[in-house]
Amino acid sequence: MQQTATPAVEARSVTKRFGPTTALDDAGIVISEGETHALVGRNGAGKSTLVSILTGLQRPDEGEVLFAGAPAPSVADRDGWRRQVACVYQKSTIIPTLTVAENLFLNRQSGHGPINWRSLRGRARDLLDQYGVDVDAGRLAGELDVEQRQLLEIARALSFGARFIILDEPTARLDGPAIERLFERMRALRAQGVTMMFISHHLEEVYQVCQSVTVFRDARHILTSAVDRLPHDELVAAMTGEAAAGYQARSRTVATGAPVVLSAEKLSLGERYRDVDLTVHAGEIVGLAGSGSSGKIGLAETLVGLLAADAGTVTVNGRTPKPGDVTSTLRAGLGFVPEDRHKEGFVPLLSIAENATLPIAHKLGRFGAVSPALRRARAERMIEDLTIKTTGPSQPVGDLSGGNAQKVVMARALADDPKALVVINPTSGVDVRAKQVLLGAVEDAAERGAGAVLVSDELDDLRICDRVVVMFHGRVVKEVPRGWADAELVAVMEGVSTHDD
Structure with missing residues (x-):
């Protein structure tokens, strides 16, 4: 996509390896100022690795990250990164035992001396009002629902001064009305000049709220396009390498008198x-x-x-x-x-084999001892049955992509x-x-x-x-x-x- 001005965010020719695995291979993304830009791809495509690089949590082996044309801060300069970019993750980082105000200004409650709690709550109310978040600043964060916690995270991210926000699967735990309210909030933030990268597996949402989309597949950049110029089937084909249809339910009849x-x-x-x-x-x-x-x-x-x-x-x-x-x-x-x-x-931290066989560990050995050979054999069968993409049964589940980790959870349920x-x-x-x-x-x-x-x-x-x-x-x-x-x-x-x- 041709850029008419200096991009707000750019990752150029980024490569990142983890041992023998290449998580990103000469990949990149260009995001214009004030746009909502979707990043889509199958699990394992490299999206999470790019997020970790765009937020300064990982250093690329090759390539560079630019904000408004200037090089990104060093990985050690956390404050510098917070002023450039913030990420609202699918898994909430809100601390439930602290108040809304304490979460908003965690580790920056005051400059010097004791905390002025009245002033802190006042600053929190001003911030919440600025971004239209209708939540009591003195309320415990653990009492908030999923939607309120998400809006709190967005307000906290913006409070550092960043004008670029990454939203990682923000709709995964919201229902229909809450999703539409989130989209309205995103449109309002865009009107205020906030640039966003939106990650979602729900492709219809990309067409609802984004102006541009970038597709990653197998650790590589595949395409970047204006959303209104990319038909649905072409987007799916770019993600999968082929035109993939939705899941086709099987014909099935429940037996009469089934227990x-x-x-x-x-x-x-x-x-x-x-x-x-x-x-x-x-x-x-x-x-x-x-x-x-x-x-x-x-x-x-x-x-x-x-x-x-x-x-x-x-x-x-x-x-x-x-x-x-x-x-x-x-x-x-x-x-x-x-x-x-x-x-x-x-x-x-436990392996695929250990996680998947937890319910049947007592059946994988004698006298209370688990046979490593039996556990590995059973795990290998589960990996094959559910096509889990992994280096092997001993790989920690925490190292897997979201889809493959979910397959391990399913394997355990069926074990x-x-x-x-x-x-x-x-x-x-x-x-x-x-x-x-x-x-x-x-x-x-x-x-x-x-x-x-x-x-x-x-x-x-x-x-x-x-x-x-x-x-x-x-x-x-x-x-x-x-x-x-x-x-x-x-x-x-x-x-x-x-x-x-």
Whole structure:
């Protein structure tokens, strides 16, 4: 793309290697001042490595970074980097036990002497007002919802003086209305002259909020184009190397009289959900849909024992696990993919083999000792089945891309051939190919006779379900059979229609 002025940000001919792996290979990006520029690519394409270089966390082996035509600060000059660029990561960096004001001005509460708390709260209110963030400066950050924490991170990033912000998968944990509010805030910031790099696996969002897009594939720059000049199919082809279609759900029929493998009866939990009944048969995939306040996540986490219901009963494979006890639920024959893979899905310093075989470690040896050979053999089979891109079973999961780490979480959930499966937002923050593998794994489990509950904010994910149970404000309002239209399902999810037509 021809530039008419000095770019706000430029990475030129950047190469970065980690041992034998080339994470970036002569790649680059040029971002004009005041634009919102998308960076897209499959997991492992090099996006995260570029972010670490653009924020000064990594030094490129070759190439350079420029801000407004001037060389970037040295890696050691952290204050210099903060004045140039800020990143709002998918995983929140807000400290929940501190107030909003303390988070905004952490490590810079005062110049010298004791902290003037009244002045600090006043500075925080001024900053929040400047960027339109409606949050009490004295409130504990842990009490904020996902959307509020994200806006707080954006305000904090801008408070350092940076006019370039990187937004890394900012919509991954937001529902539809919250996403639109975020986009409105991004448009307002752009009107104030803020330059943004937007990373998302949801390509439709690129067309909604970005002016330009850069595609990385296999550690290389593939193309940069104006968004309005790049058709959807060409964007997908640039990312994948071919025109990749969306996941095609398989034709499947649930056997008449199939046993119930997972059920909930009259479950209630505070204000999250009330009087929920749910039945899942062997070989059946049941979707759970609804907005962020619908209660669907709370219900799913109750089914697996992360939460204990105030009333009602959960039954797994004919057994009644101890409420609020994950171990008891897993022993009853349930596999689980949590909502937040970073927090609950894996131990980053442990290897792929160790993470994936945690539920079956007792079966991989005698007298309480795990056989390394058996564990490695089982992990190698999982790596092959789920096409995990890795140097081998001994690689730490923390070193994998997001999509490959999620495949390890799925492998762990399926390790003991569970009779029931609960999967929460399995494709959040992963690329097109990883989505196909993850959804295919759920369908494979159903074909082996497992019953599955699939919770997702993605309509495409829900297409593999035999039926979708829709929740609204803590109650089940409708059950939609397979073959639904987007408009029909979205209307029920958003409360436009909460009864049968």
